[in-house]
Amino acid sequence: MAQRVVTPYPATVPPTVSDVSDTALCSPRRYMLGKGAKRKHEENEDELEGAAPAPASGEPADGPSKASYTLQRQTIFNMSLMKLYSQRAPADASLERRVLINNMLRRIQDELKQEGALRPLLLPASSPPEDPLCPATATTSPSDGTPSAPLSTEAQSKDKNGSQRPGGSASPAEERTSAADPAPPNGLDMSPSAPPSSSPSSSSGFLTDLALDDILFADIDTSMYDFDPCTSGAGAGPPKVAPVVTADDLVKTLSPYSGGSPSSGPSQPFKMDLAELDHIMEVLVGS
Amino acid sequence: MHHPVKLGANDVQWCFSQVKGAIDDDVAEADIISTVEFNHSGELLATGDKGGRVVIFQQEQETKGQPHSRGEYNVYSTFQSHEPEFDYLKSLEIEEKINKIRWLPQKNAAQFLLSTNDKTIKLWKISERDKRPEGYNLKEEDGRYRDPSTVTTLRVPVFRPMDLMVEASPRRVFANAHTYHINSISVNSDYETYLSADDLRINLWHLEITDRSFNIVDIKPANMEELTEVITAAEFHPNQCNTLVYSSSKGTIRLCDMRAAALCDKHSKLFEEPEDPSNRSFFSEIISSISDVKFSHNGRYMMTRDYLSVKIWDLNMENRPVETYQVHEYLRSKLCSLYENDCIFDKFECCWNGNDSVVMTGSYNNFFRMFERGHRRDLTLEASRESSKPRAVLKPRKVCAGGKRKKDEISVDSLDFNKKILHTAWHPQDNIIAVATTNNLYIFQDKMN
Numbered sequence A: 001m002a003q004r005v006v007t008p009y010p011a012t013v014p015p016t017v018s019d020v021s022d023t024a025l026c027s028p029r030r031y032m033l034g035k036g037a038k039r040k041h042e043e044n045e046d047e048l049e050g051a052a053p054a055p056a057s058g059e060p061a062d063g064p065s066k067a068s069y070t071l072q073r074q075t076i077f078n079m080s081l082m083k084l085y086s087q088r089a090p091a092d093a094s095l096e097r098r099v100l101i102n103n104m105l106r107r108i109q110d111e112l113k114q115e116g117a118l119r120p121l122l123l124p125a126s127s128p129p130e131d132p133l134c135p136a137t138a139t140t141s142p143s144d145g146t147p148s149a150p151l152s153t154e155a156q157s158k159d160k161n162g163s164q165r166p167g168g169s170a171s172p173a174e175e176r177t178s179a180a181d182p183a184p185p186n187g188l189d190m191s192p193s194a195p196p197s198s199s200p201s202s203s204s205g206f207l208t209d210l211a212l213d214d215i216l217f218a219d220i221d222t223s224m225y226d227f228d229p230c231t232s233g234a235g236a237g238p239p240k241v242a243p244v245v246t247a248d249d250l251v252k253t254l255s256p257y258s259g260g261s262p263s264s265g266p267s268q269p270f271k272m273d274l275a276e277l278d279h280i281m282e283v284l285v286g287s
Numbered sequence B: 001m002h003h004p005v006k007l008g009a010n011d012v013q014w015c016f017s018q019v020k021g022a023i024d025d026d027v028a029e030a031d032i033i034s035t036v037e038f039n040h041s042g043e044l045l046a047t048g049d050k051g052g053r054v055v056i057f058q059q060e061q062e063t064k065g066q067p068h069s070r071g072e073y074n075v076y077s078t079f080q081s082h083e084p085e086f087d088y089l090k091s092l093e094i095e096e097k098i099n100k101i102r103w104l105p106q107k108n109a110a111q112f113l114l115s116t117n118d119k120t121i122k123l124w125k126i127s128e129r130d131k132r133p134e135g136y137n138l139k140e141e142d143g144r145y146r147d148p149s150t151v152t153t154l155r156v157p158v159f160r161p162m163d164l165m166v167e168a169s170p171r172r173v174f175a176n177a178h179t180y181h182i183n184s185i186s187v188n189s190d191y192e193t194y195l196s197a198d199d200l201r202i203n204l205w206h207l208e209i210t211d212r213s214f215n216i217v218d219i220k221p222a223n224m225e226e227l228t229e230v231i232t233a234a235e236f237h238p239n240q241c242n243t244l245v246y247s248s249s250k251g252t253i254r255l256c257d258m259r260a261a262a263l264c265d266k267h268s269k270l271f272e273e274p275e276d277p278s279n280r281s282f283f284s285e286i287i288s289s290i291s292d293v294k295f296s297h298n299g300r301y302m303m304t305r306d307y308l309s310v311k312i313w314d315l316n317m318e319n320r321p322v323e324t325y326q327v328h329e330y331l332r333s334k335l336c337s338l339y340e341n342d343c344i345f346d347k348f349e350c351c352w353n354g355n356d357s358v359v360m361t362g363s364y365n366n367f368f369r370m371f372e373r374g375h376r377r378d379l380t381l382e383a384s385r386e387s388s389k390p391r392a393v394l395k396p397r398k399v400c401a402g403g404k405r406k407k408d409e410i411s412v413d414s415l416d417f418n419k420k421i422l423h424t425a426w427h428p429q430d431n432i433i434a435v436a437t438t439n440n441l442y443i444f445q446d447k448m449n
Helices: A017-022 A041-048 A064-085 A097-114 A130-139 A145-162 A173-177 A200-213 A249-256 A269-285 B284-288 B331-341
Strands: B014-020 B033-036 B046-048 B051-061 B073-081 B085-086 B092-094 B100-103 B110-116 B121-134 B158-174 B182-189 B193-197 B201-206 B209-218 B231-236 B241-248 B254-255 B269-273 B294-297 B302-307 B309-314 B322-326 B349-351 B358-362 B367-372 B378-384 B398-400 B409-411 B423-426 B433-437 B441-445
Touching: A017 B193, A064 A269, A064 B331, A097 B284, A145 B269, B033 B100, B033 B433, B046 B100, B046 B110, B073 B121, B073 B158, B100 B182, B110 B182, B158 B209, B193 B209, B193 B231, B193 B378, B193 B423, B231 B294, B241 B294, B294 B349, B302 B349, B309 B358, B349 B423, B358 B423
Parallel strands: B182 B231, B398 B409
Antiparallel strands: B014 B441, B033 B046, B046 B051, B051 B073, B085 B092, B100 B110, B110 B121, B121 B158, B182 B193, B193 B201, B201 B209, B231 B241, B241 B254, B254 B269, B294 B302, B302 B309, B309 B322, B349 B358, B358 B367, B367 B378, B423 B433, B433 B441
């Protein structure tokens, strides 16, 4: 079974938010996930800051600016995940802030999907990778050429997230290769979801947390206990069930998504996102 | 009487007048100022803080001794408006921080204001007492009751002068109407009703009635997972009691007419400027989120504040603002860092001067900016202890965006992003401004020649 050789990234540990808040204006250099080539500070700043606006359609034509755009996008994606999922006191989180960060995540995810970079290999940790994977990869298999570079960037960067935990990192690449399951032997085995069952106990523990956590809006929305007299109309309607994401839900999202057609429709974009984010969080929290 | 505003660098007009609050750099969290508001005459200036307190300053009458400066503002009343609460259902603390204060127009000797935290609005009456009754028949002067058998004569109690006492008492409590956090309150020009807005809904209240309110705007989606936009600010029109506007996190402003329907979900006008494609970035949506909306005093314009700019809209033109002023355009290349440290979510307010010719808003490094509409001039000033000598003229500031830094300019990288001016207020008639840094209130006024 061919194992893809993973090029290790330099093991830089980006600072936590508390690190950065000490400085008046954090240097963007801290977020460089570059390939180790030394560059001047000014160039780095241009690379990472607004120099590469989101293109209206398609990708930037030339290689370097596309790489910097992809890098910036990945950085922002990681930052947004950390913002939403770090353990902050609920009082801190304003709804507007969470909505804006969530919109940012969705926009980036949509872009990635459009580019075909995000493979639909989304698995709850407890189920075996084989069966859902094969139909998924079979039905959604664009050409391997173009997405491979940004995908590997993304995959590496997601591991980089894993190394953000205090206590540092062994070489993240080593972690991955050692934990990597035998992925299906096709060109799409470079998906970031390769080692899903490497640590089933911690991952399922995370899923349990996920179910209880009521991520994003559910903890504010009290649809079950909505005492708002102004909007409940003439008397209370039937009590609505508070949204709880379980492993079952995630499995259910697999079939429409891996089938290629988003038949789950616009009413469940969150659950699809949740499954994807769930997997990313696995990489962060698990193993 | 209104003094014409001169903003030019050669005839700098703004002078330091007073500063309120602790001097030391150790900021107690409860002392962080969260709202500043002049009353309708400008005689009173109210501040709210994170600890739930309201402090009201009163302007002294102008004295003959100092004809060249206006009266000082001194503490008039201090009271605890809101206390921290605990929501047992959601296991969440409800902060006592005062989000907004709005004064009611004065109808009698007492003053009234509305103050709100995230969940509850309160109507406070502030009244003076400078006389007290003396000479009761059944009570001694110290309050002890007299034995009725010892009363041999009767007398009529009379009022005698006493030291001025200012009392604040809560007259109404408007509670339990908001699931989400209240961001705005606005008194209607009918002086009978007011609105309160949270992230997803706007309610209409009658000032006399606390046990019910009408929901007039509701943008909550049926499925909360589809939520992509929230309400960020709302205000009633200053003259038309049927008109209100609310702004959103996507940079739109909706004008609603309450005569059209009971539920104002369908806007009468939608104000939105198309995005400039050359400025597009990952952060376009976030920086387009409107943090404040204010009608001009004459009711013909409204001003919105987003992260980098102030825009003035003609109510008759929906497709773009009539004026745009860049507050700190040099931050556009720093948005990624500002996103990381959450500064990009800072909510700056803005305000008009009395005759709608100048607008003002805050920035970082304790800078605040004024834009003179007619002459298209702008001014950057700083609220700092260093320039706090009495009647000292404030020196204009300049931020160097790039290239060679001139003398007295400050480079972008040395700006202190922890020193932010979010709340400013302008006296309704005179050139007196109140500028809140984190825990200090600065009062500046123009130099009276």
